Amino acid sequence: MKKLRIPLAMAAAATLTLTACGGGDGGASTNAEGETLSVWIMQGTNPDAEAYFDEVKTKFTEETGATLDVQFIQWAEAHDRFVTSIAGGTTPDVAETGNTWTGEFADAGALAPLDEYVTAANLDGDLVEGLVESGTLDESLYGMPWYAGVRSVIYRTDIFEELGLEVPTTWDELVDVGLALKEAKPEMTPFAIPGDNGYAAYPFIWGNGANLATKEGDTWTSGLTSPEAREGLEFYTGLATEHGLSSAGATTWNAKDILDNFVQGNLPMAVMGSWEPPAILEQNPDLEGKIGAFPIPGPDGNISPSFLGGSHLSVFESSENKDLAWAFVEMMATGELADKWAEQTNYFPGQTSLLEDAVASDDPLVKPFATQFVEGGTSVPVTPQWGAVEAQKTLPAMIQSILSEQKTVDQATEDAAAEIEELLNGN
Amino acid sequence: MSAPPTDLAPPRNTRGGVSPRTKRKLTMSTARPWLLLAPALLVLAVLLLWPLLRVVLFSLQDYGLREIVSGRSNYIGFDNYAEIFADPMLWQVVLPNTVGFAIVAVGGTVVFGTLVALLLASLSRGWRTVVSSCIMVAWAMPAVTGTYVWIWLFDADRGLINGILLGTGIIDDPQNWFTDRWSFYAIVVLNIVHHGFPFVAITVLAGLLGVSKEMIEAATVDGAGAFRRFFQIIFPTLRPVFAVVIILSTIWDFKVFAQIYLMPGGSGSNRSVLNLGVWSYVESFAQNRYGLGSAIAVLLTLLLLVVSVLYVRTLFKEEK
Numbered sequence: 144m145k146k147l148r149i150p151l152a153m154a155a156a157a158t159l160t161l162t163a164c165g166g167g168d169g170g171a172s173t174n175a176e177g178e179t180l181s182v183w184i185m186q187g188t189n190p191d192a193e194a195y196f197d198e199v200k201t202k203f204t205e206e207t208g209a210t211l212d213v214q215f216i217q218w219a220e221a222h223d224r225f226v227t228s229i230a231g232g233t234t235p236d237v238a239e240t241g242n243t244w245t246g247e248f249a250d251a252g253a254l255a256p257l258d259e260y261v262t263a264a265n266l267d268g269d270l271v272e273g274l275v276e277s278g279t280l281d282e283s284l285y286g287m288p289w290y291a292g293v294r295s296v297i298y299r300t301d302i303f304e305e306l307g308l309e310v311p312t313t314w315d316e317l318v319d320v321g322l323a324l325k326e327a328k329p330e331m332t333p334f335a336i337p338g339d340n341g342y343a344a345y346p347f348i349w350g351n352g353a354n355l356a357t358k359e360g361d362t363w364t365s366g367l368t369s370p371e372a373r374e375g376l377e378f379y380t381g382l383a384t385e386h387g388l389s390s391a392g393a394t395t396w397n398a399k400d401i402l403d404n405f406v407q408g409n410l411p412m413a414v415m416g417s418w419e420p421p422a423i424l425e426q427n428p429d430l431e432g433k434i435g436a437f438p439i440p441g442p443d444g445n446i447s448p449s450f451l452g453g454s455h456l457s458v459f460e461s462s463e464n465k466d467l468a469w470a471f472v473e474m475m476a477t478g479e480l481a482d483k484w485a486e487q488t489n490y491f492p493g494q495t496s497l498l499e500d501a502v503a504s505d506d507p508l509v510k511p512f513a514t515q516f517v518e519g520g521t522s523v524p525v526t527p528q529w530g531a532v533e534a535q536k537t538l539p540a541m542i543q544s545i546l547s548e549q550k551t552v553d554q555a556t557e558d559a560a561a562e563i564e565e566l567l568n569g570n
Numbered sequence: 571m572s573a574p575p576t577d578l579a580p581p582r583n584t585r586g587g588v589s590p591r592t593k594r595k596l597t598m599s600t601a602r603p604w605l606l607l608a609p610a611l612l613v614l615a616v617l618l619l620w621p622l623l624r625v626v627l628f629s630l631q632d633y634g635l636r637e638i639v640s641g642r643s644n645y646i647g648f649d650n651y652a653e654i655f656a657d658p659m660l661w662q663v664v665l666p667n668t669v670g671f672a673i674v675a676v677g678g679t680v681v682f683g684t685l686v687a688l689l690l691a692s693l694s695r696g697w698r699t700v701v702s703s704c705i706m707v708a709w710a711m712p713a714v715t716g717t718y719v720w721i722w723l724f725d726a727d728r729g730l731i732n733g734i735l736l737g738t739g740i741i742d743d744p745q746n747w748f749t750d751r752w753s754f755y756a757i758v759v760l761n762i763v764h765h766g767f768p769f770v771a772i773t774v775l776a777g778l779l780g781v782s783k784e785m786i787e788a789a790t791v792d793g794a795g796a797f798r799r800f801f802q803i804i805f806p807t808l809r810p811v812f813a814v815v816i817i818l819s820t821i822w823d824f825k826v827f828a829q830i831y832l833m834p835g836g837s838g839s840n841r842s843v844l845n846l847g848v849w850s851y852v853e854s855f856a857q858n859r860y861g862l863g864s865a866i867a868v869l870l871t872l873l874l875l876v877v878s879v880l881y882v883r884t885l886f887k888e889e890k
Contacts (some may be wrong), residue, residue: 196858226858230638247858251635332727339839391744394724395834409727532854538841549842 286455286492341538350447351375683770709768
């Protein structure tokens, strides 16, 4: 008979909508004695997450009386975990959602709208624009901006100093600096163009005034075939194919390969994220004091926009006590705890008033990113379907095919634009 | 599914198969084997057939996150299958890569594995232990680790292979082996053969040790060379072993995923190297299109069933 219990248990798990929290009848958010709020947080963002969340737990129990149950989830498996938990009805009350996923989960009906809570907490207008945009679906906010990072160029200050190089502020200067590095340091790859990383290429499309896709009426049109986009990509891939500033291997590199090679000292500069300096210094302490950053230059000065990648805190529709869930979200995403999180993780807070401190900072590893964040932070096209474009690797495929000289820029952009339009408009 | 002949069916109570007597009377003695098998069959049905049926049902739906959340079904007939067959990518890239790769990889694994088995069989007991322990290491290595070793060897900028080729002047500029379809799959074949041959070698060795020594000696006395001895005595004796080894390798090599997905460009950014496994992941599961993914899985299952049945038929044909 024992064997018969397996299917029964499976059926029960599949049909019953179990909420992860054990809470029964709770009261208002400020008095939730005996309740438990379950929370999923991504692992690896904060090197000392345990200590941070111990503090959060204490504070949360003080304020609401409820207990906090924090689970750490790996980024790599997170998407699958969310989907299976949605399917099995075992979602947490609150979870950190990557800002390209929030729209997707909201579109599926798994997340609760937060607009009323945000207004009640007087936070309208105090949240970082780019993160609000990516957390919004059909004019409702489903993801509370928590933290975000941005890509700029990280470079080796010691090498630039040694060669007397200035930080480039235009595309022409970028080429000049790259060529100077190539000549003086032939064992290094002056400016790697990673073929498997679309985010590093976006600034060169946006910076030249083009877009990835825009919506008019009900139809999405990709701007990749515009002369501006083609010129930007011609320049970006040309750094590898024409000027030889990249390497053969970089044609198939992803963001992790860039980090590894920077750590090993193979790269004097590379487009990297604001969250990466701690990882660089942890893996190679010798680089302490030898790295700096500068915003990605525009074609003739200014700054090329870069993608704001970050996380929202989302409340799941299945949560039984949404007031309590919001109390946690507000505590984490605003004020002192949010500030502390940003400081410990090297990310920027999602609250505009907190962000101002970061902008005022003169830390050489914070200020350039903050400038990029505020002056040149932007979002990929806001639609739940953009996830499909990411999954298909449309843009990495485009860049890689140009780098490996399988397609011309014109051909590659045409194919990519067609694919984007099909994915965004289709189905 | 029609593969096992009737004498493999469970109730083997009377020698010589089903006799008219047992058919007439359903006595306790005929029912008992089934009763004893019932729990196992039930578990099999629940754990194997039910998921299989679910996959088939999903494949007839447009099933995404929205359906998962709401629990509603959304039948669309054979649209998923139509979409798959209408995709030029399937015919131009995915299928040729999958089938071509499987043929080469299965051939390579079986031939190399058999050669190693013949080597092992001719070694003394001590050396056999040493050599088989060594090849076990290749087998025991996780697919992910093994794949990264090959990636490092062929790394364009700092890999050993490029270093040697550049050093000896065979190539002038560093070559990225992962961007070209042919060199990409050559590396995958090396990886798969390296990882797969120990299983073949050990299995074939077990069979080889069972081949009667007298027969081989007699053939040697009669003047048969090594090739003749292998193809006329050893191979026919080991036919069932080869059947198992080939079918299993074919199944494994058809659905190879990690060894391709983890290679540079293999996760979708290099479209010319997609195989069925990675393509179905990128097209369906990565986009939450579970219906489409299920349809691809159903097709892959059918394809493998056909291949397996064909193998079994040809390998056992002569015996009957």
